[in-house]
Amino acid sequence: MGEEENIKLQLIQRFAFLSENISIPRTRRIFAIVPANNFRQVLEYATTELGFVILCTITGLDEGPTLGFIYHLAKENGVMLNLHISVAKEKPVIKTISNYFPAADAYERELVDLLGAQVEGLPAGNRYPLPDDWPAGQYPLRKDWKGKVSEITEVKENA
Amino acid sequence: MPERNFKVSIGPQHPALKEPESFLLTLRGEKITEMTVRLGYNHRGVEKACEGRSYIQCLYLIERVCGICSHSHATCFIQAVEEIAGLAVPKRAQYIRTLIAELERIHSHLLWLGVAGHEIGFDTLLMYTWRDREAVMDILALLTGNRVNYGMNTIGGVRRDITPDQIPQILTAIDALEERTKYYVKVGTEEITLRERLSGVGTLSKEDATRLGAVGPTARASGVDRDTRRDDPYAAYGELDFRVITDNHNDVYGRTLVRLGELMESYKLVRQILKQMPEGPISVKAPRKVPAGEAVSRYEAPRGEDVHYVKANGTEKPERVKVRAPTLANVQVVSHMLKDGYLADMPIVIAAIDPCFSCTDRMISIVDTDRNTANTIEWNELRSIGINWYRKQGIDFTELNRNFKIARELK
Amino acid sequence: MTALFSIFVFPGLLFIAVSGLAAEYIDRKFCAKLQNRVGPPWFQPVADFIKLLAKEDIVPQHADKATFTLMPILAMVSIITAFLYIPMWGTQALFSFKGDVIVVLYLLTVPTLTYFLGGWYSRSVFSMIGAARSVTQMFAYEIPLFVSILAPAMLADTWSLSGIAEYFSSHPWMALLNLPGFIIAIITLLGKLEKVPFDIPEAETEIVAGAFTEYSGRLLALFRMAIDMELVVGASLLAAVFLPFGTHLGPAAGFAIYLVKVLFVILLVSLFRTVFARLRIDQMIAFCWKYMAPLAFAQLVADLIIKGAHS
């Protein structure tokens, strides 16, 4: 039995609700769909007991009615655990994980700026990556966002 | 030195920074007491743009996320796409990708060495390393056609094969570079002013490196033994034999040694790849539509681990592409390293993570002219403001332009 | 009439301006050669100078206008004045009096002070940091530089530069004794000229251009010219004090030899600035006080002992 299977078993043993939601598409890759309420337990278990000590990044997804967040965790030996949570778009509130991973700070700010997630407990700081005068309520990575592209028009000679 | 607090804004435009980003430093004399970082000046909306393009178009867009590590991003992205599409990339293509990857690492590390020299006022080192770097740039141009943005990858393989007559040329260049790198190791370890400026600067303990999630040579110089090439092998790395260089100096000097060591390893790797490269096809036919699915791809770029996440929805275009460039993981680390350092060490500490902010930010904001009129000037408007300003000063380029035009037409 | 000619044309203003530009060219070209580059064409310094003269002068809003505009001129004037006391060919300077060594060294300190004042009254952060660094650095290099030049003066038992040149011209072997002093002087001269490894006050990658950050147009042109002239004057001073060879061959040959000596010093300066990294201000001060100053004093003591034994 491979290490991935092992981790899958351990996860299911601890969290029964994960039994149907873990897939292993290839070696060293584990995807798990986690209910948003249980996310912190799973994260804590994965980081402390299973040795997933590296946070690769956090991906934000627009899934229609919900916003999805994938936390890409990795072990020192290259095994990756991708925890996928979904929250309602009307109230896209997630808790910060920067207490576990200080580096998550930047990734979470990205979610705030680009997807309009509300991250609870995010330490104060500059916004990233959009400019300070970016209009409120505009979230570029949402599927319904259509920024008006200002074309560089033809330059008239000696205007 | 006056003992009062200065606020110094380094950036968005500053000679020490090759790309726009802003560091607000609070100084007490020459010591940095506080600093905040503001990134995002290079935000070009690449991730959003990918959603409106087909996979092959995305590939060239992703390749242009960064000039220096263009192959890294392209390969990382293409690996994820191939994984979703279930394409079996031919062995030879894997080897060619690895070869370009290592050549890219060589040119990137030599570039870094020069930049590091420049940041501490040692321009001679810059001139010499960049001169020698031309050897590897020539090889890259020979193999791929271009010095950067190689365009080597395509979905399902690579676009250009390595011909037998190119191999001796690569080997000669690598031998010459190895000689030179040995010399730079000597310069780095023996030249006293260089050592003085690098040692004990920007220290980062192993604990902090792990806690803050440092990646790449920055982490490895603090004794964190992580390298995606070994830990999560991709392309041909699983079949190659190489050492992961770590160092325990925990400072900029250590980072220099790690990069120099990695250069030496890369030379060995290039020789190995050329020796072991199997014969065979270089690509498989790829479908235009990629079945629904998701994949995460990791890649050890010269600056550290690059992570791409691709989600496909069964159409020609990806549903979501996420790029995590190595520098973003290291920004936190820089803030930590600069605390209580000297202003004079600021450039080299920032340079020591080999920052690449264009990678990090990835996205010009697609300016919404309706809402943002006050702050945005159209190109034409800007141009006419410029021309009129000069006219007011009594300088008019119209005549000059006309003469120029006539001269060109005559030619 | 001849006095006016000497002050404005030769060996005064015009000559030193031309040789300053030539020195900058030689410095840049040689540095490029050392770095395996092509380097600038011969007219580059002149072209830069003319370009700057044609540019707009911008005085920052919060700057002290009078000080800001006065400083470049003051820097230039003090350097030209210093030049008049340095013997070029032969052993006799244009003007000379007892104790002119002190005056020349004093006049050569003035430019650093003008950088400080000009930078400080620019009221820009980078200028102020650069200005503060200029002065901090000055305290480190001035002492070894002074002492290393005073040592030959002690040996020659005179306080006039022409006298020193005269003495060593008749005792050429004595000049060799001062070789360590020459090396100290040339290293500290790098500090005075603010060149690598001591270009801390104008470290480009840290504080943009230091005290000169806010300068533009004519004022910057004057400052740059002053720095170029300082290179020539510094090199001439070192040549007169430490390299007193061929001073009795008559004006033509003497002048040629003078040029060779100055060229030698300039090339040494270029070489040094090519092979080192820029030090940090604390390292620079530690280096000057720990090594340069004691060595300079040792030179002085050695010279005194020899003088005692000689007489």
Place this chain on the structure above:
Amino acid sequence: MFRPGKMIKEVLGSVLKRPATTTYPFGDNGEIAKNFRGKLRFFPEKCICCKLCMRDCPSGAINIKKTAEGKISAEIDLAKCIYCGQCVEVCPKEALESTTEFELAQLEHGKLKVTFSADAVGPAKAKA
């Protein structure tokens, strides 16, 4: 172990060497890789107007249209082109080719649009 001025030997050795840099324009010194992806060239007589290149072009720089029966013209916007060479790759008839021409700067924006049409003899190019 520590040697101040470690590079002195190296730099002095360079004085008599030929400089590594050259002045621009290159003249005979310039060397461009044979497979460099520079300005595109289009052969109207080979084109079958399948428009695969237009579909794959990441920046929408190519515009191919039939001007008359059997006559095809292509407009390539060099300002938009990112010189990736994907169009050359995808073309089934080799009607497109990357040349080694790289000095493409123009004073006027409009001159960056290059039209290739079959009207003229051979693969001639007329600047719009």
